[in-house]
Amino acid sequence: MPTKWAYVRVVFDFDDAVGETIRELGIFFGTTVxxxxxxxxxxFLPEQIVSPGRLKLLHRLENKIVRE
Known part of the structure; x- marks a missing residue:
């Protein structure tokens, strides 16, 4: 039975986004890399994405995440 709920867990690898500030999270469908x-x-870095697909959810973080 379809549901309107999705549980999403975001886990960054140790080397992902080092030195970046994350202010938004998005869920895309149909992305091509x-x-x-x-x-x-x-x-994925922007230059590794061929087609972004469709954005289904955008969440702006109240407190930014700084990857050190």
Whole structure:
């Protein structure tokens, strides 16, 4: 039976987004990335994305996350 709820957990790998400030989180469907990227990679830089797909949810964080 379809549901209107989705549970999403975001876990950054130690080396993901080092030196970046995260202010927004989004869920996209149908995203296409470069075909030669390593299997299992889940964090993509803008130049690694061929087509962003469709944005279904955007969440702006009250307190930004600084990746050190």
């Amino acid at each position: 470069e075909p030669d990227l390593p299997a299992g990679q889940r964090y």
